[in-house]
Amino acid sequence: MTNNKNNKAIIAYMIKKDIKYCQAVVSSTPILNREYKPKTKIFDFTIEKVTLAPDGFTRQLSTVNGQYPGPTIEANKGDRILLKIHNKLGEPTAMHAHGMLQNGTPWFDGVPWMAQCVIPDNYDFTYDFTVPNEVGTHWYHAHETLQYVDGVFGPTIPTPTVPDNGLINGKNNFDCSKAPSGSKCVDNAGLATFEFVQNKKYRLRIINTSAFSSFFFSIDKHEMEVIEADGTYTKRNKIHRLPINVAQRYSVIVTANQPVDNYIMRAEFQKKCMPDAAASLPTVKATVHYTGASDDPKPEDNPWTDSLSECVDLDPKTLQPLKEEKVPEATKQFEFQISFHENATGVVKAFLNGSSYIPDVNFPTLDRVFKKKLSNDPTANAYIFDKVGEVVDMYFINTDDGEHPFHIHGYQFWVLGTGDGDKVDKNALNTLNPIKRDTATIPGLG
Template sequence: MTFYRIFFFYIIFWTAVVSPTPILNRGYKPKTNVFNFTIEKVTLAPDGFTRQLSTVNGQYPGPAIEVNKGDRIVMNINNKLGEPTAIHAHGMLQRGTPWFDGVPWMAQCVIPDDYEFTYNFSVSDQVGTHWYHAHETMQYVDGVFGPLIIHDPDDPYKSEYDEEIIVMLNDYHHTNAQILLKQFLTPESQGVEPVPDNGLINGKSNFDCSKAPPGSKCVDNAGLAKFEFVKDKKYRLRIINTSAFSAFFFSIDKHEMEVIEADGLYTKRNKIHRLPINVAQRYSVIVTANQPVDNYIMRSEFQKKCMPDAAASLPIMKAIVHYEGAPDDPEPKDNPWSDSLTECVDLDHKTLQPLKEEKIPESTKKLELTIAFHKNTTGVVRAFLNDSSYIPDINFPTLDKIFKKSPFNDTSANAYIFDKPGEVVDIYLINTDDGEHPFHIHGYQFWVLGTGNGDKVDENDLNTLNPIKRDTATIPATGFFEKEEIMTVLLGVQESDKKVNKKNSV
């Protein structure tokens, strides 16, 4: 395993993200939406424990970006952190604008301190629930993140809910993430990840201050997030896991949920009581306020089987669902769902189906990636893909190399080149580690075809008829079966556009 279970396994498929694919809504005139963000450090106490956080406009979480399909997003970043930064819009494919993907030393150089930089891209063919966050070291773990919502005028479920609510879940550390990262990247850590001190829902939670270190500034009962429901109304909850490391089970006591979206793509109705959601994943669920007028607990439970043993004492994250007309109650009765779910795996891909049938093209190439975590030559535990641990070239970003047709001679670049237009790739991911790992490919939504145990996958067991497509999926841990877990994803590579816009390059 690796600290914060990094879900950005860098496989280079840049030819896909360079090609613009404008699809505009009929009758809708796209707008340009400008967001002025100052990235700065402020002192806050989201759960009652006071500490310095890295924030967007002084807010934790950061302000929401909400636009319509077809619009343009302009993010003016004023970096006042005292250190370099970069901002990634998670879930945005960046077709035609890969230089605005926000990954340091991949898509761009970092934004220096006391410097302004503009991200400018359109969302002509995307909808749904996404988020933005800092992508330099562990800055988003200290607070540089916020929701990014693309509303769809043609939403097939639009008539089936009355209001929308954004719900952001995250694990939370009281120690600066840079300090934790420095401690983790030592031989002494033995690759055991730091355990969070708490968890938050929409940036709020309570913390038991008796557990705070001596000399800390801490206040008990800081307050929980509160969500207002009106009897018999229907709500679309847009749920986003912005954690560093933790997967959760999300639920609302006595309220059933219907999943209608996963990672920006519509799904068929899927009734559930408890929703498993891993790092960087997003779901939309419809919840009907059909219970007696009262107060209910919204809960997010750590999936502790895929965390270090020290996580056993972590509390359940709670918020309050308050029905209009009910008296205020800071501690509603516990009525949790009793469903037993397997931890550290995604919502069953066999029941999570796309709204519209997905026809899978025949693959033209197969790629097998073995995931391993072991000590490097300095005794520090690192992540390896096919025996190579990624090292960025801070003097020559990957995208610049591609446009200049420079070779990838260093194996630490972990570069897998697919440059034939229309190529379709089957990716076999073999996890030899005892921890699950979120897997995300920038610039892509991929079909999740299945998981299996053993060194080889039985092709007959793969779901090729109507698989779910998403941009972040969980590779299960080896501990669930006797042998390695294998997840297969399928993606296509599109024709590239070699034009480069040098404006705003840092």
């Protein structure tokens, strides 16, 4: 065993909360006992290398405040975030708040040479943006080289403004004993444990922070109801196994309706998406511990055996938005061919319509836009949409046999359709109630 062992992937930083349901015979518009006023929240993040052993094997990791994963950024809608980055990595860095649309603050999107210059070693930089009118599960991560794979990431949760109480006909009681439950931290090597109380409901926020691996997430003997994908609330959809690709996020509701015992929470590698991977890739596991069960958990192995296609997202027919939204007519259409092959120097690179992006390390793209210094440089791979309200249809043809997660910064997009082959059947596109998200899987040869 060498001392440069890599963790293959990290799946799912999960946060659990009780989900309680109330029913009233007579209802009216709730009256809030106070109006939430947005606040300024400051997060000080020191990015540095620390020696840790997340799976029992000691190695040096890049961390946020010495933690792995990094701390949670949790704020209410409208809050101003001051994210102060202190770079002690020994190399340049930058930080991207994945899922934050940065409307009005694109220069704080954190993409080197596009939105900003890198943060040099031993320098500080403050990202200043407002939490948008969003919900769901998001994450922040380094956007320079492969630093996030090595540990520079953490969850971001925009919390909706929730009333302290509700009133019916002007009256109600408030239970002052209720407060957010604290999370349980396990600081020694071993499986993570999630405490369930029998017959309660839990919302699991699942984030795939891996570099390359897609997974099937599940809990033995427990159904899940998908309620959110990449910040879009969805119609409830019962499933056993959840496919989740790189950078995707889901929320699921799990009911603790099984006998008091310990159960395996698992993330299975989608091995067909990794053609060079050995068949012996392990299943990533954690323990769901029911209150009252044995403290020496040795759960039985009872995985769900549903047959699911690998290397694709959930079936769009079952992943539908809670609020239906008809897609507006497109004003422009573009077709992109994705390919991978060697460039002139023998390095395998990604190509979009035959061109591979080369960043201008002296002038970030956004800076050139503001200074009106855009040129028709083919290495920029630039497509300009500069009309407010413009709707663009983008068709991606993947000529590579590997699937690829696709993400757009600053926007959510409607997923109108997916399939095999190198032709787009525009008549088969769903424009009535497609899911809107920011990260979607483009299948291999599809």
